[in-house]
Amino acid sequence: MATLREVAALAGVSTSMVSRVLNDAPDTRATDETRQRIRDAAVQLGYRANFAARALKNSRTHVIGVVLPDLANPIYIDLLDAVEEEAARQGYLTLLARAEGLLTNPDAIPRLVHEGRVDGVIVQASDGLSPDALTSLTGGSTPAVFVNSSHPRESGSVLLDDAAGGRVAAEHLWGLGHRDIAFAGGLPGSENSARRLEGFSAALQGLGGSLPEHRISRRGFAVEQGAAAVADLLAAGIPPTAIAVANVNAAFGVLTELRSRGVAVPDDMSVIAIHEAPGAQHTWPPLTTIEMPLGALGAAAVTALRGLIEAGTVSDTVVSSPAPRLHERESTRPPNPHAPARANV
Amino acid sequence: MATLREVAALAGVSTSMVSRVLNDAPDTRATDETRQRIRDAAVQLGYRANFAARALKNSRTHVIGVVLPDLANPIYIDLLDAVEEEAARQGYLTLLARAEGLLTNPDAIPRLVHEGRVDGVIVQASDGLSPDALTSLTGGSTPAVFVNSSHPRESGSVLLDDAAGGRVAAEHLWGLGHRDIAFAGGLPGSENSARRLEGFSAALQGLGGSLPEHRISRRGFAVEQGAAAVADLLAAGIPPTAIAVANVNAAFGVLTELRSRGVAVPDDMSVIAIHEAPGAQHTWPPLTTIEMPLGALGAAAVTALRGLIEAGTVSDTVVSSPAPRLHERESTRPPNPHAPARANV
């Protein structure tokens, strides 16, 4: 691990010169010959600027922290992947921060910044967190961008176009001929879910249909919560012919619960989910999904965070491009008028 | 962001004292009263030791890098999760490094260390990499622990007890009554797969069975490669009554391909896979898997890396506890003598 000093010695110049030349500092007027000598010396010694020294001097690490509730959720992984990739493109490294400690210890996120470990953080908050909890997460002064969740005023925010996702789901089901459709949403407090529901319901109305309250369940985005939603939705009366699930993980639970109740998908009931996940192709039947632009979301988050870090600019972005994309698989089909559940009505 | 100096000023002592007290330095004999004054001042100012300054002084960052081929593979995510958790427990933070850049740019991993960004790296290499490629990955002098893959001499290694995984698969299938079993393995160069196959084959022999060469396919661990394995294995003659797949991702492909060929699982054929994955419960039929101790693997990797960093101790570990654990689901069942494929023999 050669130092600047050693490079300078080898090149026969001052450390100042080496620093300037190697960093392409503006208005550095060094002879081409000098530049070359410096470059050669650096290469010869395998010189790498020490990160800590640089960070100390510049008060900037070029590292961003990514705070995720957990790694089990494929949605978060896609986000993490996109963030890491875009960060790398923009010259930043990615530090992984688990939310577990962060939720029990409200000081954890600010500390990352106060210790100078990261220049800022991108946080995907858990769905249930209150606005107050979110505010206390970053302690106000931390450069933070909240992704896909509600957020404090001082922080940036990057959101999916959830309503558009809901709309695509409604249009697909309607186009297939479904007229009695249910919606399995996130928890009552979830703004993501509320927006998806809104887009879904509005689209249905625009098409001449409607989404009555008893066709709505708000159990949450997790697998077991999807199962609970099925219980709600099939509780009494005529079952719907299709269920739109606000999250692909919940949809896994929906599929399993439906099967265990003897409801055949898609013969008796169609199922569509918002968000794509690797597992969706391997369920039985393979799940029709609406892929949301998580890659673009992650990239937008990185860009927003840089704006906050470098210019103090807080921005709120809705990522609407690329548009939500339908993956039509085998869990959706035109409604079957002879489906057992409806046949005996 | 208060500095040591400010804390010292507020407490009315020297910065030396503050540093010593706050770090609980050995043989620091400060009055209890002084200690308290210092602590109070630190709290009052919200003091956090600057990470860069500390790293510069100590030549140690307490950050480890995790190098993963990609984030799409749930196995790697489990590993990442475990590493992050154990690292946190041991006082280390986790920097995520993508292998994409690392494979095209052989200098990338050593650079992380040479720049002083991380103290060492844990790398999960791609399955196909040659030993030479692995060696050049770390350039020899980088503290590195290779996980679940072959590795250069100077680096530590932490391996799963792959043979045990193969054995559990063989025993389960044999116990169910299967006598004609196939094995869908990783690529020919994969040491992981070779060990699983070895354990599998040896167990079968111990039980009085055998695994003839034509019942072995070596197409790889990926989904599509599992599909290719099915093609191999069903190519001609009597099909086996069960397939053990060396990797759960490939097993997804096996399931899909079997279905598309009209082979019913588990009626016509049983399928079992090594490694557990969230998706395995949601396939149809739900996939019987053998969960390998990835959590313990990740933790062992962190511990091995610390040994390398702090004591220069290179260690090779095989993680055999907890033992591979069978998740019996619906893709395995006793062989059906009337299965169509065999009935017409």
Add this chain to the structure above:
DNA sequence: CTGAAAGCGCTTACAG
């Protein structure tokens, strides 16, 4: 029991 001083490896006004 406590402090002054050097130094980790950089960057950047300032001076020439």
Add this chain to the structure above:
DNA sequence: CTGAAAGCGCTTACAG
């Protein structure tokens, strides 16, 4: 065109 010097915020011998 180039260098000497200060300083980023710590830690740790060394001295008293």
